[in-house]
Structures are given as C-alpha cells and as structure tokens.
Amino acid sequence: GQIEDELRHALSDGQGLSVHYQPEVDAQSGKVIGLEALVRWNHPVRGPLAPGEFIPIAEESGLIVPLGEWVLAQACRMAVRLPDLFVAVNVSAVQLRTGNFVERVVGIVTAAGCRPGLIELEITESVLLDEESAAAATLHRLRDLGFRVALDDFGTGYSSLSYLRQFKVDKIKIDRSFINNLGSDAEAAAIVTSVVTLGHAMGLTVTAEGVENREQMDRLSDAGCNELQGYFFTRALPEDAVVAFIAKQT
Ligand code: G
Numbered sequence: 001g002q003i004e005d006e007l008r009h010a011l012s013d014g015q016g017l018s019v020h021y022q023p024e025v026d027a028q029s030g031k032v033i034g035l036e037a038l039v040r041w042n043h044p045v046r047g048p049l050a051p052g053e054f055i056p057i058a059e060e061s062g063l064i065v066p067l068g069e070w071v072l073a074q075a076c077r078m079a080v081r082l083p084d085l086f087v088a089v090n091v092s093a094v095q096l097r098t099g100n101f102v103e104r105v106v107g108i109v110t111a112a113g114c115r116p117g118l119i120e121l122e123i124t125e126s127v128l129l130d131e132e133s134a135a136a137a138t139l140h141r142l143r144d145l146g147f148r149v150a151l152d153d154f155g156t157g158y159s160s161l162s163y164l165r166q167f168k169v170d171k172i173k174i175d176r177s178f179i180n181n182l183g184s185d186a187e188a189a190a191i192v193t194s195v196v197t198l199g200h201a202m203g204l205t206v207t208a209e210g211v212e213n214r215e216q217m218d219r220l221s222d223a224g225c226n227e228l229q230g231y232f233f234t235r236a237l238p239e240d241a242v243v244a245f246i247a248k249q250t
C-alpha cells in the first residue's frame, strides 16, 4: 500500500519520523524517574499521523522491525543523555517473534553505549497470547541481560493473572481506562487498589497510566501506586522539550 511505501521511504532517510517522550513520575517524590518513547510520523502529505494510523500497517508489513529498532536507538541516545532516568520502549508482538530479537536489541544498546538496565521493554498482554512459550523465553533472556520488562495496558487483556505467574516482569502499567473512572466509579477504585496489592505482593513496581487530574494523582498515591504517567504531568514532548521539562522540575 501507499502508506507502507511512504513509511519504508521515511525509514530509509529518517525524514518525518521522530520520537516523543512522556515522563513517568515517582508517586511519592513527584520527580521524573523515567520516560516512555512514543514514535511520531509527520507524513509528507497527510501531516502528523497518530501511531494508531501507521503502527498496524508497520506490523502487517514487517516494517515494525526496522521502525522499532530505530525507536530503540533513539531511546538509547536519550538514556545516555539522561543517565538517571530509564527509557521505556513499546515492543510489538511481531518484533518479539523475530528470531534474532535479543541479539538485535543487545547490538543496538551496546552500540549506543547504554546500560541495559536503563531500557524498559513494554509488552502488552496480547503479545503473550500467541506462541506463549517462545515469547516468554525471549523476555526472560532479556531480563537476564539486565533489561527491565513492563506489562503495558494491564487489565485490558484476558487472563492477566495467569500471565503474571508465567512471565517474570518488573512492572505493571495499569491501563488508563481504569484511571479515567477513578473519581466516579467505586469499582474502578477497587480494581486499582487490588492491582496495587497484587503487584506489590509479587514484588512488582505498579505504574498508573492516563493520570489527568490532581484527584486521580492523590487517589493513586494513596492507593500505593509507585509511578504515575499522564497528561496531568505532561503529554509526550519532543526530545529538547522533555529535557527542559525535567530541568525545570528540579
Ligand atoms: O502516544 P500515543 O498516541 O502516541 O500511542 C498510541 C499507541 O501507539 C500506543 O498503544 C503505543 O504503545 C503505540 N506506540 C507508540 N510508539 C510505538 C513504538 O515505537 N512501537 C510500538 N510497537 N508501538 C508504539
């Protein structure tokens, strides 16, 4: 398709692609402790495209592999620039399924002079649905090499709880649909509290996504959530803007 050709072209010269970074904040201190890398594509004709408009095409065409590697390389540069922060990247099922994923990731991180411990790999539960054991083995190898692994959009897939037993991860990121309804919906609050309790009992860091106001922030830190992320703090920002945002905070 046309978008696919244009994306291939963008990847070959880097034109129009960029990575924005959304801070993740420590719930107790309020300090930025990490960043999530989110790819952006300013299409030559259509203008800025949301990832939802091109990530699925990249996945179907296999272009998610070079795209994901490009994002990871950018994220590593950022991790070297801000060595006190971790940088999280989203990993799609297609990438995890490529035979040499671990070697490619290690190669990129090493070339950038970045410690694996600074990089967090975000996986959604749906990634783990198919080829469960192969995906698990890949993730476990990466964790053994020092990378952190986070389970993204937690609670939206099915059988979240059995995944937590099967896949050793460092962090769960509670999906923002649960955070949205925190103020109005007693059940959403009960779910958040239970996920925090469960996560902590398993020794995991618990992050809340989609924090949009102070009330949500207060409820989440009262519930014992470790890390918060969302528009209340800031949207994802271009590299220099996020560096300025962090500098301003401290
Ligand atoms: O920030 P936002 O609208 O940009 O992201 C929308 C979706 O796109 C999210 O589900 C996010 O995980 C996904 N996404 C953003 N950047 C990347 C990326 O580099 N790789 C993959 N696989 N998904 C990404």
Ligand code: G
Pocket: 022, 038, 090, 152, 153, 176, 209, 210, 211, 212, 229, 230, 231, 232, 236
């Ligand atoms: O699936 P993933 O968690 O990687 O998606 C990240 C997506 O969430 C991005 O599209 C990002 O722009 C979006 N996002 C980040 N913070 C907020 C928020 O506070 N509210 C909403 N509605 N979306 C958010």
Ligand code: MN
Pocket: 036, 090, 122, 152
């Ligand atoms: Mn994510």
Ligand code: NA
Pocket: 152, 153, 154, 173, 175, 176, 209
């Ligand atoms: Na998410």
